[in-house]
Amino acid sequence: MLQVSGIQKQRSGSPTGSVYVHNHCKNPKPLNALGSYIVHDETEYRDGLLPETRDIALPNHTETVNEISIDIGGSLSKLVYFSKDEKEEGGRLNFYKIETSRIDEFIEYLKTILKKYYHHDGKNLINPNLTLIATGGGSYKFYDKLKNSLNCKVQKEDEMQCLIIGLDFFISQIENEIFYFDEENHKYVEVASGELELDSIYPYLLVNIGSGVSIIKVTGPGPDNFIRVGGSSLGGGTLWGLLSVLTTCKDFDEMLEMASHGNNENVDLLVGDIYGKGYNKIGLKSNHIASSMGKVFKKVFEKDQESENTSSDVRLDRLEKLNQEDIARSLLYAVSNNIGQIAYLQAQRHGLKKIYFAGSYIRNHYQTIRTLSYAINFWSEGSKKAYFLRHEGYLGSMGAFLKKELDI
């Protein structure tokens, strides 16, 4: 149960005696998260953007908000902004994302959002306090573009720090935000925010899966006590890139949908395909994936020999021998399993039991969550646990939003 109001109250009570950095804030205006809840609207599309993540209602936040925040990653740009509730007290946190390649569209969208924050000074619509807080690599790359296009201050913030501030906020303030997959009973389980109280939040491993993967050890308290211990170039961008040429999909969500209907055993080489059975001596079962996509070359070259090529290009002839759903499933498993294994090894190395998987790669997709969760459970023999978030793609932008308030 959520019993506390705002970040400051909960954090200043740390039983370790350490002083949370927030206490040093020059301008502490915590977002009042008392009574906050995730709004269960139907998923909807607005303005042709990708399906939204659900809003978070903040019924007790009454202070004026003069900021919006963005996180411009390698593939996706994310936006968090606050809107007043017109019927009731309080307001909402709103979440949007769009491909970074559509940066100009994104800036146009930001303009429409920023307008809502202006007031009339008698002559013009203005707001001299309005700030865009920007994180992610694009906050550097597109800094001038943002500054020149938008009628507000632009404040850059460090990506890793924002991820951690955002995650800490979601863990400690938002009811029903965190969940895990219960392997035994085969179901999602929501974690009440009381279960992950401050004294037990730290330490943890944060695995953020965007275009690539960043693995961050967070010892806390506060967002400065972290180290990026590793990463991987095999992330969401890899899956998206490969499947955009190996399937006819138009976007990432369509690829995930395909993956959910595929059977990887048609393209992956299993232990049973090599041994004819399991390799019992070392505990590899016959359905263990020995080689992702390991059946493909055989199928492709056998078919090359058997049949006359019918198209102008041998690659297409070969691709047509395979089922694209199977490829999608295989590569989703391969990338997810690999991240799970590396995350486990890093958690093991640093003695961490809790692993939070975040980033837009996950998208609340069943196979992805199951695979990551299974990998952690399998490798750690149940000694480590994988956690997930409802707003998995918004840690950076949420953290940036709080960064102005925190003013560290």
Place this chain on the structure above:
Amino acid sequence: MLQVSGIQKQRSGSPTGSVYVHNHCKNPKPLNALGSYIVHDETEYRDGLLPETRDIALPNHTETVNEISIDIGGSLSKLVYFSKDEKEEGGRLNFYKIETSRIDEFIEYLKTILKKYYHHDGKNLINPNLTLIATGGGSYKFYDKLKNSLNCKVQKEDEMQCLIIGLDFFISQIENEIFYFDEENHKYVEVASGELELDSIYPYLLVNIGSGVSIIKVTGPGPDNFIRVGGSSLGGGTLWGLLSVLTTCKDFDEMLEMASHGNNENVDLLVGDIYGKGYNKIGLKSNHIASSMGKVFKKVFEKDQESENTSSDVRLDRLEKLNQEDIARSLLYAVSNNIGQIAYLQAQRHGLKKIYFAGSYIRNHYQTIRTLSYAINFWSEGSKKAYFLRHEGYLGSMGAFLKKELDI
């Protein structure tokens, strides 16, 4: 310098006082490797098989050999056999490989090799002592087929144990077999077998990269003191599978040749592509690969919008926007880097400084060796070392060959 003869002599002198399992052999007939050397013939093709690994001359081995050995993996089958030198004393170890999908061709080839071992008993060509020692998953899967097709005994042996026996033999007996890549001076360096003497051979990590990857911690002495600590489904089969549909290549060697001409920066998303520069705070340089194939979807979908489709299939239209050499290079890097990182994490976890990379994935390919070597050097900050072998694909089959002799 190689100063000792055979396995027994060198191993029984272990200063740890431990008794090498070979001392218990019922029938110890070590291969006499005194004065052995790798034969520098020109690379040649025989009987339409893949290019050969260089023979090993054994000028001092005079005993009769009554065996050949094979290792049937998920993608490739490997063969080791002995042939007498007709002009001089001694003989040679010969090495062959062929795709496992061509198992029937392989069996025909084995028949021709086995014939050389027969003698005339007055009526027929026979050899009642002739044994085929088989390891790898295919030794189980194709056991009946081998037994029914070949006129000799068939003896199955454990894959991991054979890998270790083979590696130990190559390390301790074959001059110029082991090498590493010297990052600083940017060149290959051969390791004299004296440098890797028995008391310092163990412990090590063996990373065997075939269709998939097996990671084995070997504490020695003897081939029974090992544990498979991990693995990955992202191996040679994955690269081969993906590139067989993403390029027009006909075989793995052609893919490696393509990779050597590609530029991964055209398809990989670099830190600099996201940030416009490096991410200095956490030490990621601008040319660091953030996301393998992370530029692809953008290129593909931009092109989708810009141009009219010209072919019957959108996948081909998309593929034609990319350079296949670049894709080959990107995926070779992705798979190699990933294996390097996992190997490092496992070596770190188990406190091992020496990492041997073996398996037919490597094929003495410059970029592969450099990438694996660089990964170990980078992650371990120079505290661990990656070693490679001239006969990298033949550890299992070589070990199987010695298994009859060792008769453990």
